[in-house]
Amino acid sequence: MQTRGAIIRQAPGKYEVVDLELDRPRQNELLVKMVASGLCHSDDHLATGDLPVGSYPFCGGHEGAGVVVEVGPHTLDWAEGDHVVFSFLAGCGRCRWCATGMQNLCDRGASVLVGSRPDDPSSYRMSLDGQAVAQNSGISTFSEHTTVHVSSAVKVDKDLPLDKLCLLGCGVGTGWGAAVNSAEVYPGHTVVVMGVGGIGMNAVQGAAHAGAAHVIAVDPVAFKRETALALGATHAVATMEEGTEIARSFTNGQGADSAIVTTGVVTGEQVAQAFAAIRKAGTCVVTGLGNAMQMGLPINLVELVLYQKRIQGSLFGASSPSSGIPWMIDLYTSGKLKLDELVTTTYSLDQVAQGFEDMHSGKNIRGVILFD
Template sequence: MRTRGAVVRQAPGKYEVIDLEVEDPRPDELQVKLVASGMCHSDDHFATGDIMVGTYPMAGGHEGAGIVTKVGPNSKGIEEGDHVIFSFIPSCGHCRWCASGQQNLCDHGASILQGPRWTDGSYRMHTTDGAPVGQACGISTFVEHTTASLESAVKIDKDIPLNVACLVGCGVGTGWGSAVNAAEVQPGHTVIVMGIGGIGINAVQGAKHAGASNIIACDPVAFKREKAQEMGATHAASSMEEATELAKQFTNGQGADSAIVTVGVTTGEHVAQAFASIRKAGTTVVTGIGNMEEVGVPIAISELTLFQKRLQGALFGGSNPNWDIKRQLELYRTGALKLDELITKTYTLDDINQGYQDMRDGKNIRGVIEYT
């Protein structure tokens, strides 16, 4: 079928909205009419080249929700008219990682930036002249209609608004899980969240959910610091020097129990600053992404060893999307997790580049594309 979507043709580059042809779903696939897509920083990384992809043009977007319009054979209980959220990492259910409760590390996730379907190397999306178009994370939510694997879709109840539910497909779970799962925040802990955007704001929510006594939101942008305090941060700082000093005041000079790095373009220096802010046996969680070719973190090995500090990576916040997406929506229902408040501004698909400029200018916690 004919649809429209935002693609990047090269990196560095900008998104361009073009007409696309989308194939009907094959076995174990579904086609979805997108209702909304969150504008995650990772999709901007595709455009800048910080995250390298395997196929150009690449149709972006990996945080979306919509309504099923077609299903292929073996639809596994999903029917036309169902509401789904896309998980940006698929879950096969059979590999070692899925079977051991680590769906975020599913083996199929290794191919999600290549462009074609990981099962057979074929494409579901093409330009109008027949050239293959890669699908970001196998889903591409910056399109009006997409065809994706059932491994990437989570069916949800129809009473949840899709324009807020879309955020649970990446940003919410990544941030919330970075605190709850990766940092293992406990009641009474002191936590620093470094970088308050679409991920960091949810790390604040996760730390609050886990019972942290002191949650220090660190960001140079005043608007973001204020927003973090509305969402559960107890204190705010404009620099890591200030945040570290606050953490020491709360811990008799020891330092934070954990520091979560969610900076939009993360560098080794950011990680080192977070590492220096934590106590003995504390945890630094690295969730943010920068240039994938950058190597090195300037920390002292002796500090890592003798202070028994932990440096922990976090992909999708250590989530199991088939379970965590649904339970986070239940938290939303009860008021324990804020979603509506995350959305700073909504955009049309044609305004996508303005949305990303607003993000880079520090004006948005989360921009959302809404489709008519």
């Protein structure tokens, strides 16, 4: 069938909307009509070249939700009309990582930027003028229709708003889990969140849910600081210097229990600032992305060893999508997790480039593409 999707042809490059050929689903696959897709900074990293991909053209989008319109043959437990939230991390359920409760590290993650089927690196489902088109994370949510493997899909109740649930596929789980799982925030803790956009705002929510006494949001954009205060932050400042001083004022000069780095383009200097802001035996969590080719962190190695500090990477908030997404849905339906408040602006598919421009200018917590 034909569909329309936003692709990049090279990096650096910009997303353009083109007519694509889309294969119908095979066994253990679903054809999904998209309802909504979040505009995540990770897709911009692909366009800038910060994150190199396996091949071009490359159809973007990895945070989305939609309705199943066709189920592949001999595919169990799915039916036409099912509502689905995508996980950008497929879970095979059998590898070492899935078997030990770390589905976010599933071996199928190796194909996220390759763009082929997770179980066959030579097999694609999209094409343009006879040329294979890679799908971001095997799902490509910047497309009116998409064909996905069931290991990337989480079924949800039909009475829930997909235009809000789409955020659970990446941004919300990544930020929330960075605080709750990776930083291991406990009641009474002091937490600094560096960057409160689409990821950091949910780290603020997660830290507040975990019982942190002080949640210090750091962002140069005033309206993001104001939003953070409405979503659980106790303080909001423009610089890490201010945030670090506030954390020390609550901890007898020792520093925050944890600092979570969720800036749009992470640099080694930012990680070093977060590292300097934490106490002895504190945790610096890094979940934002930067240039994949940059190496090295300008941190004090003596401080790392003698203060027993920890630098912790965090992928999808160190949680398993198949269990984490339903958990966050329960938090949302009970009123504890805010999703509606995260959506600043909605766009059509043809406005995808404008959405990323608005993200760069600091206008959005999260921009969302709505499909007809």
